[in-house]
Amino acid sequence: MPEPRRVLPPRSEAELLARADALAGRTLGDVAVEHGLAVPANTRRGKGWTGTVIEHALGANAGSRPEPDFRLISVELKTIPVGPDRRPLESTYVCTVPLAGDAAPDWRDSNVRRKLARVLWMPFEGDRAITLPERRIGAPLLWSPSPGEELALASDWETLMDRVMLGRVEEISAREGECLQIRPKAANAASRRLAVGASGAREPTLPRGFYLRASFTAAILERYYA
Amino acid sequence: MPEPRRVLPPRSEAELLARADALAGRTLGDVAVEHGLAVPANTRRGKGWTGTVIEHALGANAGSRPEPDFRLISVELKTIPVGPDRRPLESTYVCTVPLAGDAAPDWRDSNVRRKLARVLWMPFEGDRAITLPERRIGAPLLWSPSPGEELALASDWETLMDRVMLGRVEEISAREGECLQIRPKAANAASRRLAVGASGAREPTLPRGFYLRASFTAAILERYYA
DNA sequence: CGGGATCCAAGTGTGGATCCAC
DNA sequence: GTGGATCCACACTTGGATCCCG
Numbered sequence: 001m002p003e004p005r006r007v008l009p010p011r012s013e014a015e016l017l018a019r020a021d022a023l024a025g026r027t028l029g030d031v032a033v034e035h036g037l038a039v040p041a042n043t044r045r046g047k048g049w050t051g052t053v054i055e056h057a058l059g060a061n062a063g064s065r066p067e068p069d070f071r072l073i074s075v076e077l078k079t080i081p082v083g084p085d086r087r088p089l090e091s092t093y094v095c096t097v098p099l100a101g102d103a104a105p106d107w108r109d110s111n112v113r114r115k116l117a118r119v120l121w122m123p124f125e126g127d128r129a130i131t132l133p134e135r136r137i138g139a140p141l142l143w144s145p146s147p148g149e150e151l152a153l154a155s156d157w158e159t160l161m162d163r164v165m166l167g168r169v170e171e172i173s174a175r176e177g178e179c180l181q182i183r184p185k186a187a188n189a190a191s192r193r194l195a196v197g198a199s200g201a202r203e204p205t206l207p208r209g210f211y212l213r214a215s216f217t218a219a220i221l222e223r224y225y226a
Numbered sequence: 227m228p229e230p231r232r233v234l235p236p237r238s239e240a241e242l243l244a245r246a247d248a249l250a251g252r253t254l255g256d257v258a259v260e261h262g263l264a265v266p267a268n269t270r271r272g273k274g275w276t277g278t279v280i281e282h283a284l285g286a287n288a289g290s291r292p293e294p295d296f297r298l299i300s301v302e303l304k305t306i307p308v309g310p311d312r313r314p315l316e317s318t319y320v321c322t323v324p325l326a327g328d329a330a331p332d333w334r335d336s337n338v339r340r341k342l343a344r345v346l347w348m349p350f351e352g353d354r355a356i357t358l359p360e361r362r363i364g365a366p367l368l369w370s371p372s373p374g375e376e377l378a379l380a381s382d383w384e385t386l387m388d389r390v391m392l393g394r395v396e397e398i399s400a401r402e403g404e405c406l407q408i409r410p411k412a413a414n415a416a417s418r419r420l421a422v423g424a425s426g427a428r429e430p431t432l433p434r435g436f437y438l439r440a441s442f443t444a445a446i447l448e449r450y451y452a
Numbered sequence: 453c454g455g456g457a458t459c460c461a462a463g464t465g466t467g468g469a470t471c472c473a474c
Numbered sequence: 475g476t477g478g479a480t481c482c483a484c485a486c487t488t489g490g491a492t493c494c495c496g
Binding site: 269270272273274275276277278281305307315316317318319321322352411413417419433 | 464465466467468469470471
Binding site for chain 4: 275317400412
């Protein structure tokens with residue numbers, strides 16, 4: 001196993017895209033070995049592995065919290081599993097839902113908007129018949145929401161967050177939201193985090209996250225490849 | 227190495243004291259081995275080791291946060307290193323200082339008071355010439371503050387917390403406080419936690435803890451042995 | 453199919469305290 | 475001697491996401 005190679009943060013979008021282009025066509029296993037990262041036995045163990053591998057390869061400032069993966073150039077990295085038709089196989093996690101009421105009351109100050117302002121999408125083969133290390137990386141796509149996309153996101157966010165801030169988070173189903181949904185984001189169903197309750201007081205509830213529906217990310221990729 | 231023995235929580239002060247008495251005279255190494263705990267190379271590495279060993283041996287519900295070590299009977303455990311004269315060699319950490327302004331404004335609701343309401347003191351040989359595993363455990367002492375002790379603690383607490391809540395924590399020195407002092411409690415001097423600042427806004431500062439001066443705990447032990 | 457449940461790694465915070473230069 | 479600095483273990487949180495049953 002070679003030394004884990006340290007990759008410096010990219011200083012421009014052009015530099016980032018050049019690196020990302022150079023990954024296209026390579027396998028995850030190949031890239032992982034180059035960076036000294038062990039390969040998990042299967043996908044069940046190692047759900048976040050692909051994201052970690054690409055982060056290392058592109059020089060993301062990993063581990064920081066509300067900041068973008070590429071802090072210097074304010075770009076967020078998202079790996080996305082796609083099928084042979086290049087359509088996403090999964091929804092995409094965005095960030096946690098602020099449940100405690102200290103949330104921004106406005107879309108323009110929201111973490112969702114900040115995270116999605118500029119995203120480098122890295123598609124990769126998500127077919128479960130292919131083992132993790134054999135999966136190939138696809139062509140990258142640097143994206144910002146179109147005016148229409150941002151309107152749709154803002155609309156979903158406002159509808160959902162209104163209910164959260166009124167203490168109605170327990171009543172929110174993943175069926176709601178045209179492009180943005182709220183779903184559990186936890187180690188297991190027993191996890192608890194304080195949230196605004198129906199009475200207005202804080203009470204424990206299951207932690208949740210914002211996710212982009214696969215239909216939404218499919219449209220993003222399609223627009224690009226068209 | 228034997229299996230780490232699981233000790234059930236004591237159900238009464240009498241049961242706790244009986245167990246503590248049974249430890250008196252034994253060495254830390256002896257007790258540690260009995261509970262499957264590894265012995266650190268030296269005291270620099272392993273500062274909290276003595277406390278952990280005694281917790282295991284007495285059946286403390288370790289790891290919980292604002293609760294006493296022995297939750298069922300509301301007793302806190304404190305190990306305390308003493309010299310040949312049985313006087314404490316170190317101050318005693320009590321709890322973290324609430325810096326963010328969400329603190330109790332009153333002594334009676336304070337964590338310091340709750341922690342010290344009922345304490346099992348376990349003295350042990352703290353002489354640095356004796357290796358950790360060779361150090362012997364002393365006679366236990368179950369203590370609650372006398373009216374005079376509580377007055378002194380409350381007075382120090384109120385003086386110190388007034389300044390914290392006014393955003394003056396940076397100005398507090400460990401020289402202040404007759405029996406209770408405020409000192410850094412952090413991994414290193416670069417650690418930061420939000421506190422009420424001089425302007426009233428939250429700003430990062432070094433995390434701090436409440437400590438009992440050695441002169442105060444010396445008086446407690448002395449009162450008992452007299 | 454997809455909504456609700458879950459999995460891992462790494463960083464951070466807390467509880468246990470003692471170290472050591474001045 | 476002691477005020478300010480530091481050390482370890484482990485629980486918890488966060489960021490990375492995919493699993494899988496009805």
